[in-house]
Structures are given as structure tokens and as C-alpha cells.
Amino acid sequence: MQKGLIAAMLLAVVVIGLGAFTRLTDAGLGCPDWPGCYGQLAVPQTEEHIQHAATAFPERPLEAHKAWNEMIHRYFAGGLGLLVVALAAIAVWRKQHRFIAIASVVLIIFQAALGMLTVTLGLMPIVVMGHLLGGFSMLALLFTWFMLRQRPITKPQRSGRWLWVGLLVLSTQIALGGWTSANYSAISCQGLPLCHEAWSDDYQIDAFHPLPERTGSNYEFGVLSHEQRKTVHVTHRIWAGVTALYLFILALSYIQRRHSDIERGRASRLIFVLFTQIGLGVANVLWQVPLAVAVAHNLIAAMLLLCLISLILAHYQSATKLKPLVQKETHYGEVEHA
Template identity: 25%
Template structure:
């Protein structure tokens, strides 16, 4: 079991990041309500590709829970039945969790793939939890951590359901993102715990404190970013063109934009300390590269009217930045380092 544990944990982490990417792409394409029900999609395990499949048809076999769109409303089959020539309302009940009843095949399949990746990530986390029992004698903490990750993945699935039921409530979307970061952090702890560390890193208390502060700044920036995104979503839903999405931004946008300077300077100082004191934390180089690309994507969104893909890149890079910084903190607190 030990032999495959690390590989399984790493695969689970990659899948979680793929889910984050897919979730960002869902928001980019406005596909959040592509599947208006949960866990199925329009009552199907494999969603339809044409609206015709969601319209009432005579002589068709319907399964319990299957969904159709009729008169701009979602109707759910009460039981298994075969439809007659005319529509019989007694076989159907209205979907009551929300009144969103629009079918867009692209949105539906983007959201469906997002859910599939989430399911795969969940399965990978469960497998990692099972494999963690190989460490039950020497490190029971791994069993607890991997179990907690599974619980959080279940919470994420439930939260995803409530996001759909609430027709994409902004607060719940933000909570969804923060929960994903917590999962990433726990997965990195698991991976770091079992991974062999051959590099010699030099402990420096000043570097450690600033690194912890930099991670805190990143989390604040992510929260501010989701607030800005909520405003953008509201404006975009009015049908306004991209050039107008940040024409009258909230104060959160200006704080988010200005705060990025503090984030950059803090991490540049860490880069300087790492080089000057020869501490050996090479992942700080990754942090700087990610930050510069992140800032460029932000500039492109604001000054060039949200070029396609920049929003997704911006979100995914923020989570990657968090992951690299958190892993560097784990390295900097390694008890085996030279003092």
C-alpha cells in the first residue's frame, strides 16, 4: 500500500487542480447552470446534446426523475412511465428548487465535464485514504489527514449542489473556492510528509515570517478577486459588452488592484533574501514567475476588455501561487533542516 500512496496522493492533487481549472472555465463561459439539477444533469447521468431530447414526446419511455422543459419550466417525472399521445400533467411535477429552465448544449457539457472531474478527484482521494492505512503503524496522522480530505471533498460536492440550487449565489461560490484551497493545503501536507527530501535548506526565521505573511496576502487577494468577479458576473448578466464590465467597479476592485503591488513587493523581497542568504528555496522562483503572469493577465482583463481565457488563467494561477507558497512554508518548517 505504501508503494502507491505517494503517486495516488499526487494524482489526487492534480485532479483537484483540474477541477479548479474546470470550475474557472465554467464561470468564464457562464456555464454554471448548464446542468440545472444535481447530481444528475437534466435528470440524465449522461446529459442530452440537443434541446429536442428535453421536449415532451408521445410514446416515449420516461424514467423517474427525468427532466423536460415545457412552457419555460422544468418538469420532473414522478415515476417511470410511457407517455401517451397527449401531455398528461399528472405524470409530472414542477422542479421547485429554482426556476432556471434554459438549455445550452455547450454550457451543459462544460458543467458536466466539471462534475466528472470532481467525481474523479473524489475517487482519487478515497483511494489515497485507503492506501494511507499502509502507514497506520508509523504515521497515523496520514490516515486522519486523508480522511479529512475525503470529508472536505464531500462537502465540496454538497456545496456545488447548493450553488446550483441557489442559481450561483456569489457568497457560496467564494466559499467553494476557499474550501478548494483548504483541500489543496491538506493534500500538500500529505505529499510533503511522505516524500523524500534530499535537499539541504537553511532555516531563517525572518524569511519564514515574511513567507507566512506572503501566503496570507495571497489568500486576501483571492478573496478580493472573487468579490471583483462577483461584480463582473452581475454586470455581464445584463448583456453588457466586456469593455463595460469594469467601467464602474466597486471599491473592492481598487483595493484588489493596489494590493497586488504589496503582494509583488513582498515576494520580491523573499526572492532577494533567498538569493542573498543562499537559503535554497528554489520554489520562490516559481512564485515570482507565477506572480508576473498573474499581473499580466489582470492588466489584460482591465485594459483589453477581458480577452478570452484571461479570467480562467487569472483564477488558476492564483491557486497555483497559493499551492507553491504553502509547500515552501512546509519546506521552511522542516525539522531536519540546518539551524
């Protein structure tokens, strides 16, 4: 079970990276249908299949490299879905962490539905952002499941409200990053730290309308005005500052002596990943969103989320009164205590 969860987490990281790569290479509609590609299970390659694709989708000529980007992402996402369902079935059968197992299946089904809607609704920004958040949530849920198997939490004796506020702040920043990407706003601000001097004069709150009016057959390459895209981008930057300051202060408070060594260690890792993410954000601006840096920016955001979750778990686990245990699983999935 542990190895299966590790494999699922690694696969979830790959899927997040491939999702970012697909968005950044403008391959979100590389296959205009779902779940196949131009009516095939793979990208059309023969002359007959290519001709059929041109006839069936005359408005969307086949671009093989974009289609492969999209289909490879789908293959890995499908593999993750099957693995999650298998792990959940084992967990339910063994009566271990059934709630989180069932939640993971519900989430993976919802994520698959968002993947379908991403294509069928023509890259609608709210759906694209939701799909990104779903991927992050899937990774976070698998990570939590894995960590709780290492050491469960009984009734918490300590309040962790500031940690939960930090999780809300970080989640908001990830959502803003998704909205920025979904609306093609990544290069709308080229100065540092906040666009140009008169950015506030162009600030338009309607840039965050969940259902922007579509001007063409889809939302590809964005439908917002330049001023609206600047609004989205600068808001992402402002909240990035808020997020960085809050998480930095939060982590510093856990490096104090009154906390356990585990908590201090995880807080230190949180600070390291936080500054790495800040550096990647600055690099994106200075170098005009190079593909490798932009993908890394997505992946490090996921790592930052996991670091914060691990700190939350350490906070409650250090307050859980448990005797040191050496655990091993029997072939029935029960835990023996040495």
C-alpha cells in the first residue's frame, strides 16, 4: 500500500507538470474531442486517419506536436485515475482510511470531468483553473493519506488556526496563478515589482468575472483586454507578496525552540521552497516566461503546498500522545505493534 501511494504521488506530480506543459505550449485543444483525439485513441498518423480528422474537424487542423502533448497528458492522467481507484478499493477492503480513500475517488472522477469540460467548453478559464486546482488537490490528498499511514492523528490537543489560514492564503495564490495562466496573462506585466508606474489606473475588477464573454468559438489565447490581463497579473503578484510574507513569518515561528525538531525541520524546508518559488517567479518576469522555468514554477508551487501540509500534520502529530511504535502490516492489512 505504501509503495502504491508513493507511485501515485509521483504520478500526480508528473501529471501536474504535463498539464502545465500542455497549457504553456498552447496544446489544450491539441485534440478537439475527448477522451480520444480526432476520433482515435491516439494521435492520427496514417494518411487515412489524418484525412478523416480533417473532414471531421475542419475548423481544427491537426497539429501533431500539440496533439501528442495533450494525449500524453491524458494517458498519464488516466493511469493515475486507475491507480487511485485501485488503492481506494484496497483501503476500503482493509477498512483503513476509508474516508480519505473514498474522497480520492470522488476527486479523481471530478477531475476527469473537468478534463473533459476543458476541451468541450473550449478552454473556459474557470474550468481550466478548476482543473489545475483539482490536480493540486489530488496530490495533496494522496500526500496526506501517505503521511497519516506513517503516524495517525488522534484527537488534536492544539489549535492550528494560523496554519489553516496559511493554507487558505496559499490556495488563493495557486488559484490566482491558475487564473493568470488560463487567461494568458503571464507576460502582461514586464516590469518589477508591479508592472509599470500607472498600473493602478488600469485596474479592472471585471477581469475576475467567472464567465467572461466569448468572442469566438473558444477561449484559446484569451478573451480579456490587455488592461484586464494586467489586472489579473498584478493581482497575482500582490497576493504572491502577501503569501510569501505570511508563510515566512509562520515558518519562522515554528523554528523557535518551543516546537519539536520535526516541526522546525519542516518549517525550514518550507522557507527554502518558498524562496525557490520567489526566484522562479522573478525569472519568469525577467526572461519572459521560458517554458522550463514556467513548468518548474508550477511544480514548486505543488511542493510548497506539500511542505505546508507536512507542517500542519507535524503540528498535530506532535500533540498526539502516542507511544513509540514499530509497525508492520500483516498480509490482511492489519497493523501489528512490536
